[in-house]
Amino acid sequence: MKTSIFYAMLCALALALGLSSCQMSKSELKLEWQGDSLVVIHIANPPKYLLLPVEENAAESQVRLDTGGAADTDMDVRLAQKKVDYFVPFELPAEAKKATVRIDRIAQNALCWEQMKLSDTFDTVNTDRFRPVYHHTPLYGWMNDANGLVYKGGEYHLYFQYNPYGSIWGNMHWGHSVSKDLMHWEHRAPAIARDTLGHIFSGSSVVDVDNTSGYGEGTIVAFYTSASDKNGQIQCMAYSRDNGNTYTKYEKNPILTPFDGLKDFRDPKVFWYAPEKKWIMIVSADKEMCFYASRNLKDWTYLSVWGEGYGVQPRQFECPDMVQLPVDGNRSRMKWVMIVNVNPGCYFGGSATQYFVGDFDGTHFICDSPKETVKWLDWGKDHYAAVCFSNTGDRVIAVPWMSNWQYADVVPTRQFRSANALPRELTLYRQDGELYVSAIPVKEVQSLRKEMKDIPAFTVNADKEYPITPLLDNNKGAYELSMRFTVGTAGVMGFRLSNEKDEVVDVYFNLPERKFVMDRTKSGIVDFGCKSRPHALEAPDKRMSASINYIDDFALATWAPVVEAPSHSLDIFVDKCSVEIFLDGGRVAMTNLIFPNEPYNRISFYGKGGSYEVDGCKVYRLGM
């Protein structure tokens, strides 16, 4: 060990704790090098956290709280080598006299040794200008898929793929937030932590109302995939007897292992199938979905497989869900909707959510449409891993992750990465003999409406701009627009949201082409390192218009087909870094991220080739 370096570090850490000179009477920390890249940190009287400095581009080091137990797990942390991007808290055992932390694969001259701090607090006050106001985000760190969504005792539990040790993917835990109204979220400690079996990948939860598992009536039982290089992807279970706050992992995990050496076998969705009084589990198995059944949530038998060749091809199936929805609002005629998240597969590149309408006989899913039929739950680029809450009675509420695997880890936020899109209520509607799902934000969002500005009806004539400035006084970038267009002679009818910097989101109907378009090409920061691949569409589709210019993965327009109708309604939700549009009561949903350098505070309507009516536009500031 190099004594001088060690002594200097000791002083630095003591100072970080606010102690004068190196007379440490409270928390104390000693580094012991074992070889060139393994450090054992001995901490006397540990405070709550060891604050670890992170450099996002650095290689991962392995950090482990060493209790000497078999459950000790390495966490991968990008410890700062040359610069500190931010700190993450590494929790130390409460009320212990000492703690030992081992760090592997890190050089002795890395900057982290100077910067590491012991602390009783970790500051989570927001530092990101793009943090949404009314969308759920983690306090800090990385988030992807919503997991284990369950409603119990008046509380919605939103678990999510979470990295508590950095704002890029890694160390999958189930993070945890709780809400009574799907809008105001209280952040809780992660509910299920990465362990020696692997990362805690996506999954679902159920309320075991009849105590089929033996853990007690009303226990919440969670299902997830443990993923590691060593064990592959295996399905595991955990249960909560304190209403979803903490979970105990089942001692006989895994409950299901892949067959034939299948590599991609994950994201278990469990639901109760009342007609046969049994539980069903769907697991995404490469490009198909596998069905299993159980009476006790622990022992599962194989039922069937579905999906080969269905939807966009050939794409990885992930995060299944299956829900029942009434046809034409008639609860005695229910249809099953299979939600299949695919990556890649989005028309516009990257990840997206498809669904299939059909029947389920307790063993097989039978899709109503031919294999090549593709139905999208959302037509934007930032809607993925959408799954639904369990135990919500007649309401079917989906929560998407609002990003895309193409660029989720490089978007220009730091303290946190990724938000959820607005929770959406799903219903079926019929069009040209086919059943489709519409997605509309849950009604609870209306409780966020603050001041309203009412823009009276007016006619838009071709080749003229109709600007309205400001859109809102004191506009902080969190608002809702509700408007209706009556179709006239114009071929194009639309509006632009823009700011003083001429950053713009362009939203328009191209009626001759029956397209509804959202163009974020010039929406603000668009060049944040997402691989600029000109015309890089993974799923070119013949219905795409050559008139839409695809520049790269982020700077592009997305579009959806629209039916001919005398008028169209639009509900638009803007929240710092996102625009979600719900057309005609959610028949088309379109969710796209944006990163404007200042809020768009001007709306300008325009038309081409004739006139149309704006039948009024309401602008609401949304706040918590």
Ligand code: FRU
């Ligand atoms: C989907 C997904 C899941 C997996 C999880 C890992 O976004 O790839 O299939 O369980 O993310 O974080």
